[in-house]
Amino acid sequence: MNGRTKVAALTAALLISAGAVGSAAASGDGDGGSTREAASLTGTAKLYRPAGDDITFSFDAHLAAKDNKDPAKAYGTFRFSHYVNGKGGWAKAKVDCLMTGGKVAVVTGVVTDSDTPFKGKRVGVTVHDRGGHDRLGYSWATGQDIEDVPRCLGSAPFEIVKAGTGDFAVLPWHPEYPTP
Structure with missing residues:
Protein backbone atom coordinates (compact mmCIF):
# COMPACT_ATOMS: atom_id res chain seq x y z
CA MET A 1 0.00 0.00 0.00
CA THR A 35 -23.84 2.24 34.42
CA ARG A 36 -26.83 0.06 33.56
CA GLU A 37 -29.56 0.29 36.17
CA ALA A 38 -29.90 -2.83 38.32
CA ALA A 39 -33.50 -3.64 37.32
CA SER A 40 -36.58 -2.06 35.81
CA LEU A 41 -40.20 -2.68 34.85
CA THR A 42 -41.84 -0.30 32.38
CA GLY A 43 -44.81 -0.32 30.07
CA THR A 44 -48.58 -0.36 29.84
CA ALA A 45 -51.17 -2.99 28.96
CA LYS A 46 -54.86 -3.71 29.15
CA LEU A 47 -56.02 -7.05 30.50
CA TYR A 48 -58.17 -9.36 28.41
CA ARG A 49 -61.69 -9.82 29.75
CA PRO A 50 -64.44 -11.35 27.59
CA ALA A 51 -67.12 -9.27 29.38
CA GLY A 52 -65.47 -6.05 28.15
CA ASP A 53 -63.99 -4.78 31.43
CA ASP A 54 -61.48 -1.96 30.86
CA ILE A 55 -58.50 -2.89 33.06
CA THR A 56 -55.18 -1.10 32.57
CA PHE A 57 -51.81 -1.43 34.33
CA SER A 58 -48.87 0.97 33.78
CA PHE A 59 -45.39 0.71 35.30
CA ASP A 60 -42.38 2.99 35.61
CA ALA A 61 -40.32 1.17 38.26
CA HIS A 62 -36.52 1.22 38.59
CA LEU A 63 -33.67 0.03 40.79
CA ALA A 64 -30.50 2.09 40.46
CA ALA A 65 -27.17 0.33 39.92
CA LYS A 66 -25.85 1.76 43.20
CA ASP A 67 -28.71 0.00 45.03
CA ASN A 68 -28.19 -3.40 43.38
CA LYS A 69 -27.98 -5.15 46.76
CA ASP A 70 -31.26 -3.69 48.07
CA PRO A 71 -34.41 -4.04 45.93
CA ALA A 72 -36.34 -2.17 48.64
CA LYS A 73 -34.58 1.00 47.38
CA ALA A 74 -36.48 0.80 44.10
CA TYR A 75 -38.32 3.92 43.02
CA GLY A 76 -41.01 5.01 40.59
CA THR A 77 -44.74 4.55 40.31
CA PHE A 78 -47.33 2.22 38.91
CA ARG A 79 -50.99 2.74 38.16
CA PHE A 80 -53.97 0.52 37.62
CA SER A 81 -57.65 1.01 36.85
CA HIS A 82 -60.70 -1.20 36.41
CA TYR A 83 -63.94 0.00 34.84
CA VAL A 84 -67.09 -1.84 33.75
CA ASN A 85 -69.83 0.12 32.01
CA GLY A 86 -68.25 3.38 33.18
CA LYS A 87 -68.10 2.34 36.84
CA GLY A 88 -64.97 1.34 38.71
CA GLY A 89 -61.83 2.86 40.14
CA TRP A 90 -58.16 3.70 39.75
CA ALA A 91 -55.06 3.83 41.93
CA LYS A 92 -51.50 5.14 41.82
CA ALA A 93 -48.78 3.51 43.95
CA LYS A 94 -45.29 4.61 44.95
CA VAL A 95 -42.83 1.76 44.36
CA ASP A 96 -41.18 0.35 47.49
CA CYS A 97 -39.62 -2.81 46.05
CA LEU A 98 -38.68 -4.22 42.64
CA MET A 99 -37.23 -7.64 41.95
CA THR A 100 -36.78 -9.09 38.49
CA GLY A 101 -35.50 -12.39 37.20
CA GLY A 102 -35.30 -13.11 33.50
CA LYS A 103 -38.52 -11.75 32.05
CA VAL A 104 -40.50 -11.77 35.32
CA ALA A 105 -40.84 -8.76 37.62
CA VAL A 106 -42.44 -8.37 41.04
CA VAL A 107 -43.15 -4.83 42.17
CA THR A 108 -44.81 -3.61 45.33
CA GLY A 109 -45.87 -0.15 46.34
CA VAL A 110 -48.07 1.83 48.67
CA VAL A 111 -51.15 3.38 47.05
CA THR A 112 -50.74 7.14 47.35
CA ASP A 113 -53.79 8.28 45.42
CA SER A 114 -56.99 6.46 44.55
CA ASP A 115 -60.75 6.52 44.48
CA THR A 116 -60.77 2.96 45.92
CA PRO A 117 -60.28 1.52 49.42
CA PHE A 118 -56.64 0.70 48.45
CA LYS A 119 -55.38 4.18 49.42
CA GLY A 120 -52.60 3.87 52.00
CA LYS A 121 -52.22 0.11 51.49
CA ARG A 122 -49.35 -1.87 49.94
CA VAL A 123 -50.19 -3.87 46.82
CA GLY A 124 -48.06 -6.23 44.77
CA VAL A 125 -48.04 -6.99 41.05
CA THR A 126 -46.17 -9.62 39.04
CA VAL A 127 -45.50 -9.23 35.31
CA HIS A 128 -44.25 -11.85 32.87
CA ASP A 129 -42.84 -10.08 29.80
CA ARG A 130 -43.50 -12.55 27.00
CA GLY A 131 -43.04 -10.24 24.03
CA GLY A 132 -46.59 -9.47 22.93
CA HIS A 133 -48.21 -12.22 24.99
CA ASP A 134 -47.53 -10.72 28.43
CA ARG A 135 -49.18 -11.93 31.61
CA LEU A 136 -49.90 -10.22 34.93
CA GLY A 137 -50.99 -11.09 38.49
CA TYR A 138 -51.87 -8.93 41.49
CA SER A 139 -52.02 -9.40 45.25
CA TRP A 140 -55.71 -8.60 45.65
CA ALA A 141 -56.86 -11.26 43.13
CA THR A 142 -58.44 -13.54 45.74
CA GLY A 143 -60.52 -10.78 47.27
CA GLN A 144 -58.88 -11.35 50.65
CA ASP A 145 -57.84 -8.53 52.94
CA ILE A 146 -54.75 -6.75 51.60
CA GLU A 147 -53.66 -5.32 54.94
CA ASP A 148 -50.51 -7.41 55.23
CA VAL A 149 -48.95 -7.59 51.77
CA PRO A 150 -45.19 -7.69 52.40
CA ARG A 151 -42.68 -5.83 50.26
CA CYS A 152 -41.55 -7.65 47.12
CA LEU A 153 -44.53 -10.02 47.03
CA GLY A 154 -46.99 -10.47 44.16
CA SER A 155 -49.12 -13.32 42.86
CA ALA A 156 -48.51 -15.63 39.92
CA PRO A 157 -49.07 -13.85 36.58
CA PHE A 158 -52.41 -15.52 35.79
CA GLU A 159 -54.10 -12.74 33.77
CA ILE A 160 -53.70 -12.49 30.00
CA VAL A 161 -52.87 -9.15 28.43
CA LYS A 162 -55.24 -8.03 25.67
CA ALA A 163 -53.67 -8.59 22.24
CA GLY A 164 -51.94 -5.53 20.83
CA THR A 165 -51.82 -3.60 24.11
CA GLY A 166 -48.86 -5.00 26.04
CA ASP A 167 -45.48 -3.34 25.90
CA PHE A 168 -44.04 -4.42 29.24
CA ALA A 169 -40.25 -4.45 29.40
CA VAL A 170 -38.39 -6.19 32.22
CA LEU A 171 -34.69 -5.54 32.80
CA PRO A 172 -33.31 -8.57 34.72
CA TRP A 173 -31.72 -8.01 38.10
CA HIS A 174 -28.26 -9.49 38.66
CA PRO A 175 -27.62 -9.40 42.40
CA GLU A 176 -23.99 -9.30 43.44
CA TYR A 177 -22.67 -12.17 45.51
CA PRO A 178 -19.42 -12.05 47.45
CA THR A 179 -16.66 -14.17 46.00
CA PRO A 180 -15.55 -17.01 48.29
Missing part, protein backbone atom coordinates in the same frame (compact mmCIF):
# COMPACT_ATOMS: atom_id res chain seq x y z
CA ASN A 2 1.16 3.52 -0.69
CA GLY A 3 1.32 6.20 2.02
CA ARG A 4 -2.06 7.79 1.20
CA THR A 5 -3.85 4.45 1.20
CA LYS A 6 -2.32 3.54 4.58
CA VAL A 7 -3.38 6.89 6.07
CA ALA A 8 -6.91 6.51 4.68
CA ALA A 9 -7.17 2.92 6.01
CA LEU A 10 -5.85 3.94 9.42
CA THR A 11 -8.23 6.92 9.60
CA ALA A 12 -11.20 4.71 8.67
CA ALA A 13 -10.21 2.13 11.30
CA LEU A 14 -9.90 4.82 13.97
CA LEU A 15 -13.30 6.30 13.08
CA ILE A 16 -14.95 2.89 13.18
CA SER A 17 -13.31 2.13 16.54
CA ALA A 18 -14.33 5.51 17.96
CA GLY A 19 -17.90 4.93 16.80
CA ALA A 20 -18.01 1.50 18.45
CA VAL A 21 -16.61 2.85 21.72
CA GLY A 22 -19.04 5.77 21.64
CA SER A 23 -21.97 3.43 21.04
CA ALA A 24 -20.91 1.11 23.87
CA ALA A 25 -20.47 4.04 26.26
CA ALA A 26 -23.84 5.51 25.33
CA SER A 27 -25.59 2.19 25.95
CA GLY A 28 -23.83 1.62 29.25
CA ASP A 29 -21.93 -1.40 27.97
CA GLY A 30 -18.44 0.09 28.07
CA ASP A 31 -16.17 0.86 30.98
CA GLY A 32 -16.35 4.63 30.42
CA GLY A 33 -20.12 4.92 29.94
CA SER A 34 -23.02 5.24 32.27
